[in-house]
Amino acid sequence: MKIKDFVIPTKISEAYEFAHSLGQSAYYIAGGTSAYFVQANAEKVAIDISKLPLFGITAKRDSFRIGALTTISDIMKKEEDGFILNRAAKKFVNQQIRNISTIGGNIARVFYWSDFPVVLKTLDGKIKITGFDSKILKISDVFHNSTTHKEAIGNAIIEYIEIPRLLKNMGFSYSKETRISSGFSSATVASFIELKDNKIKDVRITIGSVFIFPMRLFELENSLKGEPADFSIFNKINFNLLDKYKFNPRDGMSLEYCKHLVKTRIKDVLVESLKEALGEK
Amino acid sequence: MVKKKISFRLNGELREFEIEPNEKLLELLRRIGYKGVKYGCLEGMCGSCTVIMNGKAIASCLLYAFQADGKEITTIEGVSAGFADGCNLPNEIQDEFIKEHALQCGYCTPGFIMSAKAMFDENPIPDDETIKIYTDGNRCRCTGYEKIWSALKNLSEKHKEKLRR
Numbered sequence: 047m048k049i050k051d052f053v054i055p056t057k058i059s060e061a062y063e064f065a066h067s068l069g070q071s072a073y074y075i076a077g078g079t080s081a082y083f084v085q086a087n088a089e090k091v092a093i094d095i096s097k098l099p100l101f102g103i104t105a106k107r108d109s110f111r112i113g114a115l116t117t118i119s120d121i122m123k124k125e126e127d128g129f130i131l132n133r134a135a136k137k138f139v140n141q142q143i144r145n146i147s148t149i150g151g152n153i154a155r156v157f158y159w160s161d162f163p164v165v166l167k168t169l170d171g172k173i174k175i176t177g178f179d180s181k182i183l184k185i186s187d188v189f190h191n192s193t194t195h196k197e198a199i200g201n202a203i204i205e206y207i208e209i210p211r212l213l214k215n216m217g218f219s220y221s222k223e224t225r226i227s228s229g230f231s232s233a234t235v236a237s238f239i240e241l242k243d244n245k246i247k248d249v250r251i252t253i254g255s256v257f258i259f260p261m262r263l264f265e266l267e268n269s270l271k272g273e274p275a276d277f278s279i280f281n282k283i284n285f286n287l288l289d290k291y292k293f294n295p296r297d298g299m300s301l302e303y304c305k306h307l308v309k310t311r312i313k314d315v316l317v318e319s320l321k322e323a324l325g326e327k
Numbered sequence: 328m329v330k331k332k333i334s335f336r337l338n339g340e341l342r343e344f345e346i347e348p349n350e351k352l353l354e355l356l357r358r359i360g361y362k363g364v365k366y367g368c369l370e371g372m373c374g375s376c377t378v379i380m381n382g383k384a385i386a387s388c389l390l391y392a393f394q395a396d397g398k399e400i401t402t403i404e405g406v407s408a409g410f411a412d413g414c415n416l417p418n419e420i421q422d423e424f425i426k427e428h429a430l431q432c433g434y435c436t437p438g439f440i441m442s443a444k445a446m447f448d449e450n451p452i453p454d455d456e457t458i459k460i461y462t463d464g465n466r467c468r469c470t471g472y473e474k475i476w477s478a479l480k481n482l483s484e485k486h487k488e489k490l491r492r
């Protein structure tokens with residue numbers, strides 16, 4: 047990407063107006079770490095949004111609000127009961143990039159290896175997006191697929207996301223496979239489990255990297271709902287339910303290996319989530 | 328291409344620069360003589376271009392120069408322990424690297440020192456895990472990591488000792 051000019055707005059409305067008037071040639075820069083992946087010959091006007099007031103993590107009773115410009119390293123360092131985004135932040139490529147990359151940048155443009163779309167799709171919650179108007183949407187609606195994502199965000203600005211606090215009887219786990227020591231994952235899997243009366247009340251599983259856009263496995267989830275909170279149920283998972291999906295194996299993996307890896311990791315994250323929900327962690 | 332002016336504090340001194348919008352911070356710093364900031368992979372993976380921006384280690388090859396506007400940037404040239412006989416004096420991290428033989432060709436060393444400096448400024452007594460996290464973006468292809476980690480552990484121990492006294 048070639049930056050032919052830049053502006054540094056200090057208000058959200060000003061930033062959006064720039065983007066609106068520049069159209070296709072506008073490019074928001076938060077941390078700027080994804081510019082490397084934009085077509086080399088694309089000429090853009092950078093709108094540096096790093097001075098907008100969108101920083102920080104605010105704890106509420108049942109949720110956390112995270113400003114879009116909060117860096118991955120600030121998320122990694124945040125330790126508080128029920129805050130779980132730090133688990134994914136720890137797996138994010140390296141310190142120099144964690145220090146500049148923002149969560150807003152990570153979810154505004156979804157690469158196959160992006161960590162947080164997989165995590166957020168699993169946790170669900172809310173996202174505030176501002177163009178000429180502001181709207182607060184459900185994360186699961188925005189991240190349903192690449193089309194809903196594109197339509198919801200367009201060239202508007204993500205202000206914050208709000209995710210639920212993990213409470214007693216709930217568990218979450220995130221697994222990221224990388225072939226080399228880098229950020230580009232070959233398979234990512236996240237799961238969330240909520241228990242009630244020693245049964246699985248809710249379960250969510252999202253897979254990333256092996257698909258173009260992260261995918262929730264609704265049928266597999268439904269097959270586990272209502273089952274007893276017992277680790278043995280994971281031995282009976284019907285993995286044939288995955289057959290209908292078109293996997294994109296990365297890093298030289300065969301399709302067979304890729305599917306095997308995903309199945310193994312699904313079991314791993316479910317076991318970890320259940321352990322946490324049962325208070326065994 | 329239009330040239331534009333930005334300003335930031337570089338090694339403690341407020342300066343103004345004329346830049347091209349597409350120029351990376353790494354390119355600007357080297358253009359104005361800060362050659363301790365090294366060219367490496369140019370994709371944020373090797374750490375040889377590491378500088379400190381507002382207290383955090385960052386990859387200057389990924390950042391556009393304009394992103395430094397209004398910020399505070401420190402390069403390896405700005406972290407010496409003083410100046411004597413025409414030379415910069417090594418700081419405590421550099422001293423430990425020398426004692427521990429934590430470098431051979433030295434190309435990655437400025438980057439490691441900057442990552443370590445950001446870490447010690449934030450936490451003077453990092454544990455082993457913290458040391459590994461704060462240096463996980465720096466690659467060394469001749470010395471390996473053990474001696475580098477030992478140097479940083481030694482310094483952490485010294486800081487601990489000092490605080491105890």
Ligand SMILES: Cc1cc2nc3c(=O)[nH]c(=O)nc-3n(C[C@H](O)[C@H](O)[C@H](O)COP(=O)(O)OP(=O)(O)OC[C@H]3O[C@@H](n4cnc5c(N)ncnc54)[C@H](O)[C@@H]3O)c2cc1C
Nearest residue numbers: 074076077078079080139148150151152154160161204229
């Ligand atoms: C070497 C390398 C390794 C990487 N490893 C990982 C990894 O391990 N995991 C991972 O997930 N990603 C990784 N990435 C990709 C990238 O670093 C992340 O996606 C990062 O979170 C992007 O954040 P940013 O602030 O730098 O975004 P930017 O590059 O500034 O922006 C990204 C996109 O989002 C838009 N945007 C940014 N902020 C907003 C906002 N608030 N509202 C609306 N639009 C916005 C921008 O216009 C742009 O299209 C890696 C990148 C590199 C270069």
